[in-house]
Amino acid sequence: MAAGGGGAWAAARDKFRAARALSRVESRKDPATEPFRSKYAARALLEEVKQLLSGAAEGGEAVRRAVLEYELGVNHADTEELSAGEEHLLRCTRLLQPQRLSRRCVALYIQAQNNLGILWSERDEIHTAREHLEAAESAYQQYMKEDGNPPLDPSEHFMDEEEKLTDQERSKRFEKAYTHTLYYLAQVYQHLEMIEKAAQYCHTTLKRQLEFSGYYPVEWALNAATLSQYYLSKQCFMEARHCLAAANVIFSQAGQVPSAEDNETEQDQQDLRQRKAEIARCWIKYCLNLLQSARKLLEDNIGELDLDRQLELKAQRKKEEDEKENGRKKAVLFVTSDICDSVLAMEEKVSCVYPLDFQEAREIFLVGQNYVQEAKEFFQVDGYVTDHIEIVQDHSALFKVLAFFEEDYERRCKMHKRRVDMLEPLCADLNPQYYLLISRQLQFELADTYYEMMDLKVAIGNRLEELDPHTIKKINSLAQLAIKYYELFLDSLRNPDKVFPEELEEDVLRPAMVAKFHIARLYGKLITSDGKKQLENMQTSLEYYTFLVDYCEKYPDAVRAVETELELSKEMVGLLPARMERLRAKLSPFI
Amino acid sequence: MCFVSRESAEGGGVIVEVDDKVAKVRNIKADSRPDSTWDSREKIVAFSFDYCYWSVDPEDPKYASQEMVFQDLGTSVLMGAFRGYNICLFAYGQTGSGKTYTMMGTPVSCHFGFHDRVSCSFKACSMVLFLEIYNERVRDLLKQSDHKKPYTLRVREHPETGPYVQGLSQHLVTDYKQVVELLEKGIAKRRQQFYLDLAGSERADPSYCKDRITEGANINKSLVTLGIVISTLAQNSQMFSSCQSINTLTSEGESSHGGSPSSGSSGGARRQAYIPYRDSILTWLLKDSLGGNSKTIMIATISPASSSYNETMSTLRYASNAKNIINKPRVNEDANVKLIRELREEIDRLKTMLLSFELRNSSPSWSDDRDGNLTELVLQNEMKVRVICWML
Numbered sequence: 016m017a018a019g020g021g022g023a024w025a026a027a028r029d030k031f032r033a034a035r036a037l038s039r040v041e042s043r044k045d046p047a048t049e050p051f052r053s054k055y056a057a058r059a060l061l062e063e064v065k066q067l068l069s070g071a072a073e074g075g076e077a078v079r080r081a082v083l084e085y086e087l088g089v090n091h092a093d094t095e096e097l098s099a100g101e102e103h104l105l106r107c108t109r110l111l112q113p114q115r116l117s118r119r120c121v122a123l124y125i126q127a128q129n130n131l132g133i134l135w136s137e138r139d140e141i142h143t144a145r146e147h148l149e150a151a152e153s154a155y156q157q158y159m160k161e162d163g164n165p166p167l168d169p170s171e172h173f174m175d176e177e178e179k180l181t182d183q184e185r186s187k188r189f190e191k192a193y194t195h196t197l198y199y200l201a202q203v204y205q206h207l208e209m210i211e212k213a214a215q216y217c218h219t220t221l222k223r224q225l226e227f228s229g230y231y232p233v234e235w236a237l238n239a240a241t242l243s244q245y246y247l248s249k250q251c252f253m254e255a256r257h258c259l260a261a262a263n264v265i266f267s268q269a270g271q272v273p274s275a276e277d278n279e280t281e282q283d284q285q286d287l288r289q290r291k292a293e294i295a296r297c298w299i300k301y302c303l304n305l306l307q308s309a310r311k312l313l314e315d316n317i318g319e320l321d322l323d324r325q326l327e328l329k330a331q332r333k334k335e336e337d338e339k340e341n342g343r344k345k346a347v348l349f350v351t352s353d354i355c356d357s358v359l360a361m362e363e364k365v366s367c368v369y370p371l372d373f374q375e376a377r378e379i380f381l382v383g384q385n386y387v388q389e390a391k392e393f394f395q396v397d398g399y400v401t402d403h404i405e406i407v408q409d410h411s412a413l414f415k416v417l418a419f420f421e422e423d424y425e426r427r428c429k430m431h432k433r434r435v436d437m438l439e440p441l442c443a444d445l446n447p448q449y450y451l452l453i454s455r456q457l458q459f460e461l462a463d464t465y466y467e468m469m470d471l472k473v474a475i476g477n478r479l480e481e482l483d484p485h486t487i488k489k490i491n492s493l494a495q496l497a498i499k500y501y502e503l504f505l506d507s508l509r510n511p512d513k514v515f516p517e518e519l520e521e522d523v524l525r526p527a528m529v530a531k532f533h534i535a536r537l538y539g540k541l542i543t544s545d546g547k548k549q550l551e552n553m554q555t556s557l558e559y560y561t562f563l564v565d566y567c568e569k570y571p572d573a574v575r576a577v578e579t580e581l582e583l584s585k586e587m588v589g590l591l592p593a594r595m596e597r598l599r600a601k602l603s604p605f606i
Numbered sequence: 607m608c609f610v611s612r613e614s615a616e617g618g619g620v621i622v623e624v625d626d627k628v629a630k631v632r633n634i635k636a637d638s639r640p641d642s643t644w645d646s647r648e649k650i651v652a653f654s655f656d657y658c659y660w661s662v663d664p665e666d667p668k669y670a671s672q673e674m675v676f677q678d679l680g681t682s683v684l685m686g687a688f689r690g691y692n693i694c695l696f697a698y699g700q701t702g703s704g705k706t707y708t709m710m711g712t713p714v715s716c717h718f719g720f721h722d723r724v725s726c727s728f729k730a731c732s733m734v735l736f737l738e739i740y741n742e743r744v745r746d747l748l749k750q751s752d753h754k755k756p757y758t759l760r761v762r763e764h765p766e767t768g769p770y771v772q773g774l775s776q777h778l779v780t781d782y783k784q785v786v787e788l789l790e791k792g793i794a795k796r797r798q799q800f801y802l803d804l805a806g807s808e809r810a811d812p813s814y815c816k817d818r819i820t821e822g823a824n825i826n827k828s829l830v831t832l833g834i835v836i837s838t839l840a841q842n843s844q845m846f847s848s849c850q851s852i853n854t855l856t857s858e859g860e861s862s863h864g865g866s867p868s869s870g871s872s873g874g875a876r877r878q879a880y881i882p883y884r885d886s887i888l889t890w891l892l893k894d895s896l897g898g899n900s901k902t903i904m905i906a907t908i909s910p911a912s913s914s915y916n917e918t919m920s921t922l923r924y925a926s927n928a929k930n931i932i933n934k935p936r937v938n939e940d941a942n943v944k945l946i947r948e949l950r951e952e953i954d955r956l957k958t959m960l961l962s963f964e965l966r967n968s969s970p971s972w973s974d975d976r977d978g979n980l981t982e983l984v985l986q987n988e989m990k991v992r993v994i995c996w997m998l
Contacts, residue, residue: 198832201835210843217839240882244880244881297880300878317947397764401763449769466945467941470944512689532945590956590957
């Protein structure tokens with residue numbers, strides 16, 4: 016080794032090692048009062064090494080000096096001396112510049128650029144951070160293209176020949192540094208709101224963690240499952256499913272590998288069960304989003320299944336089936352050989368194309384429902400109220416969207432009944448003092464669901480020759496239940512003195528007005544043979560419509576939130592009195 | 607609100623300025639660079655609050671005294687409590703920025719207050735609980751833990767009795783002196799233990815972390831994990847993609863759809879995605895207490911010193927985002943769309959009917975309105991009424 020005199024080299028090597036040990040191990044034990052004690056000690060040693068080297072090997076050994084500058088740069092950055100840190104790191108990259116793509120330098124160059132990237136991001140100068148990280152990225156790519164052999168790890172420049180690392184270890188460290196580059200870039204792109212690019216880099220980071228075994232299974236699985244939620248928002252169902260399937264497969268490793276995670280403590284077991292339930296919840300959202308997106312494609316302007324559209328989409332799908340395979344090959348996939356088959360098998364359990372009829376929708380629904388059960392096993396209502404209810408709300412939403420695909424009104428109505436059955440007991444047991452907002456959501460959803468059921472019963476009734484008393488009773492009781500829940504919602508807005516607020520808060524303005532509006536409509540729909548009763552219902556209906564009109568007159572800012580509802584309410588306020596007049600006239604023809 | 611305190615002001619230059627209800631922070635990392643290529647443009651970030659107090663120098667005309675803060679906030683807390691609202695007052699901020707002082711005052715000016723890292727609440731004015739949330743771990747400050755290992759508690763929810771900290775000790779108090787004693791005991795316990803965050807390169811390792819989920823709002827250096835990056839990504843894309851639910855980051859957004867029903871047909875579900883990373887425990891505890899019949903006052907305490915730049919920024923960011931963590935009720939727009947369509951039809955029917963009624967009214971024979979073409983114009987309801995009449 017051209018390391019100058021043996022004694023000086025040995026001293027330099029030992030000091031360098033001691034500095035690294037201080038910096039990486041000892042510093043963790045530093046007391047809070049002196050958080051940087053070991054770092055400062057390490058810095059002093061590094062400066063000494065620098066002196067030793069400048070004396071011994073004059074101007075030669077640029078790489079070794081670059082390593083020192085790198086260590087000093089990181090050291091200063093760690094002790095929050097960013098400017099000094101930056102100077103050292105820049106000196107490092109300058110020294111490396113001519114041979115940055117050589118086997119001896121490329122790893123160090125990438126790490127220096129990584130650290131410059133971190134440094135600039137701490138200064139909130141994201142654009143500069145990005146430049147450094149992209150420099151690291153392109154150095155890696157160029158090196159792999161031109162050379163590709165495992166390069167030297169920076170620490171090797173202070174090792175004796177016999178201590179040098181194996182190619183395997185070199186490669187591992189080099190790839191790890193590059194994984195960091197991609198991961199930092201993911202963050203930088205996110206800050207720059209380049210969301211798609213950020214997602215792509217997150218995805219690649221996950222993939223590389225898998226390839227180079229740098230991950231904890233549970234953590235990895237959860238990250239992949241979370242990434243699926245990003246893909247859902249982009250309607251990329253194939254990618255979302257792939258992430259979720261890989262999450263399931265990797266998660267199942269967690270139980271098998273006897274690692275640090277296998278502490279067997281109750282807490283750990285519980286954490287593990289929680290993670291599993293969380294992944295299940297990501298699956299629920301997948302099924303739900305796929306069904307809801309399909310619904311959006313298939314519905315006509317009154318929210319019913321558009322049969323022409325259905326045929327059209329089915330034909331289109333046939334055509335696209337061949338192209339699909341190609342699309343799959345283009346996406347970034349987690350296909351390391353050993354998990355590839357399990358992931359594929361997992362993917363096959365649920366479709367990633369839009370369901371176009373009830374059968375297809377039902378299959379996705381059932382998968383979603385299974386995950387609902389799995390998630391509920393952990394997130395029980397006692398202890399996890401909010402989570403539990405959110406899961407049940409998803410379950411209800413699954414039924415709701417499935418009902419869209421169901422042609423038979425009776426069966427459709429039964430699906431909504433299932434929703435009511437799962438939501439009603441939750442709503443009843445919930446203390447609104449602590450869960451006011453969730454309890455309002457439940458009230459509103461229950462009211463809407465009863466409304467929906469009533470509508471279906473009316474539709475069924477209209478198909479009959481004659482409306483039988485049973486159906487009428489059913490319609491009325493459903494309408495009353497819908498009213499009940501809208502009223503409960505409105506009651507929840509009352510202040511502690513039980514007075515309905517004069518002026519509504521902005522966040523409840525629209526829901527409150529819509530509730531009033533729906534109640535008005537419901538009173539108009541109640542069926543009665545009793546003319547007097549009917550007059551009463553019309554009067555109540557009129558009062559609710561009047562509320563909207565009066566409120567908006569008093570608070571003109573509210574108009575914005577309920578334009579259509581207000582327009583119709585005004586019409587009804589104009590029409591109903593005349594209508595009632597006429598009914599009155601009819602009821603007492605002799606007056 | 608935001609509260610700039612005197613403590614630790616000596617750590618470098620002052621970088622915070624308070625201007626009425628706005629707190630401005632200067633980025634010292636940007637302008638302290640010696641590098642000559644730097645264009646020396648200053649970066650100032652402004653945060654608006656309901657109140658901002660400057661309590662650095664008593665000589666300053668802007669100086670906000672303890673009494674002033676109490677007049678503004680303390681009295682409204684008490685009034686609210688008397689009126690039957692759930693009240694929550696808490697302080698949030700870095701160590702030494704004056705949380706305890708703000709809450710407790712000096713021993714002479716005794717106004718009670720609670721929460722945050724140092725949290726304490728009164729149940730029916732007689733129970734004191736004192737807990738610390740630090741790095742997402744919850745610790746009982748009034749209970750001796752026998753183990754060396756810090757004892758962390760779980761936050762749970764009960765459907766009837768609400769959120770609670772499992773195993774948190776409760777202490778009965780009858781007067782203010784006892785409260786102070788307990789608080790002092792708790793504060794003393796707090797000092798026994800330090801958690802030191804790992805800094806340096808590990809902080810940004812994608813594989814690092816395990817259960818140390820930390821967000822920008824946390825007091826110490828944030829450990830960024832891949833999990834956090836991905837969950838932020840998923841959350842952001844929710845915001846960008848679904849214009850229906852603009853404010854749904856943590857809430858169920860009832861957004862600004864200006865009453866146009868046609869825009870609403872897509873908004874069936876609530877949250878479109880599930881993001882497994884929990885809100886911070888603090889956010890989570892606050893989520894429900896910020897809405898409805900409760901009044902919450904958050905006091906963000908910061909140091910004006912340049913050495914506290916990072917902590918100050920994250921505290922202020924958290925504080926200004928706190929407003930957005932409220933869950934909001936939302937309207938199921940597709941049900942509404944259907945209703946509106948039906949009502950429009952009914953209005954048309956009514957109009958036609960009433961119009962023809964008027965016409966008939968002017969003609970000599972109108973009594974036979976049960977027959978003839980009018981029947982078709984009669985309300986659906988009315989038809990049904992008749993059906994029943996015939997059947998009965």
